Amino acid sequence: MSENQNENQNKLGDTSSDVTVPSETGTAVGPAERFQDPGVPAHKARLTDTDPRAAKRAERTVTFLFVLSILGTIGSIVAYVMIPPEGTTSSVRLSTLLIGLGLAVSLLGIGIAGIHWAKALMGDREFVQERHTLATQGEDREAAVNDLNEGLADSGVVGRRGMLKGAFFGALALFPLAIAVPLIGSVGGDWNISKFKHTMWKRGMRLAIDPSGRPIKATDVTVGSVFHVVPETTEEFRATHEWITEKSKAVVLMVRLNPEDLQTDQSPEGEDWSYEGIVAYSKICTHVGCPVALYEQQTHHLLCPCHQSTFDIADSAKVVFGPANRRLPQLPITVDDEGYLVAQDDFAEPIGPSFWERLK
Structure with a gap:
């Protein structure tokens, strides 16, 4: 390719404002003539x-x-x-x-x-301000x-x-x-973190259906059934603000499995924490505290809807998928003399996600 051809090609590729284009009359037309300033539209007066x-x-x-x-x-x-x-x-x-x-x-x-x-x-009103170099002169x-x-x-x-x-x-x-x-008013609030370590579950406290508060007998729980459980309390206490606070920590999901499907139904100390295939676990996810309540009967998996943490109910609610890094705390249960399901004690570990000064 000759030097003249290269020079012509460079000119064609140049899109700077200095390029002139021939008009229909054959004269060169600059940028000012090719692009007309539409100006500022007329102002429409408001009321x-x-x-x-x-x-x-x-x-x-x-x-x-x-x-x-x-x-x-x-x-x-x-x-x-x-x-x-x-x-x-x-x-x-x-x-x-x-x-x-x-x-x-x-x-x-x-x-x-x-x-x-x-x-x-x-x-x-619309105004036009001409561009110019701003200097530091007093004017x-x-x-x-x-x-x-x-x-x-x-x-x-x-x-x-x-x-x-x-x-x-x-x-x-x-x-x-x-x-x-x-x-400012909340600065001096209650910072007693020991409240996170315990719930209102106590030895002998009956398991009740949420939200009716009706106690549950073991014979009412069939294989594959799921119950949302809270501690049995008086109707007067359920009308208080304290009940809202305590219930948020004590909520439990209870499921009955075939006893042979349970891979473990004992505490680390060897105590029985289930009753004839009935197991109860905290509903508070150990990731960020969402309510875990989506149960899949065939796999015995319990799913958290927030971030898809999945727990195996048949194997001490250990984590099988998702961001949670601890199993769900198990509520040890048994039955009383009247056949009602009752707690053996509180959860053996703090419920929910991690917090400062948590030992486990």
């Missing part, structure tokens, strides 16, 4: 631009929304202080409901006010400051809308308190 009364209404609306946000923040703090989540289940629900409503009003007030402010009051700095002041004045934050400015900064300043106050 608030032409009607002072509409602008005033929009200002009052935005101010009202910011004030509503302030009231929502104050309401959530009052709900946290006046209705502590303790005692009964109803008080926990009421406290959570009121705090959540306060936070929702506070956030929605700020969000909707900001959108309405931008659409109705802030300037919506350029002064021009930049003037541009910022013009934009600030155009947004309506200061000057003629002082009430709107106060509501805006008040809402933004108070909202973090709705999150900070509960956090």
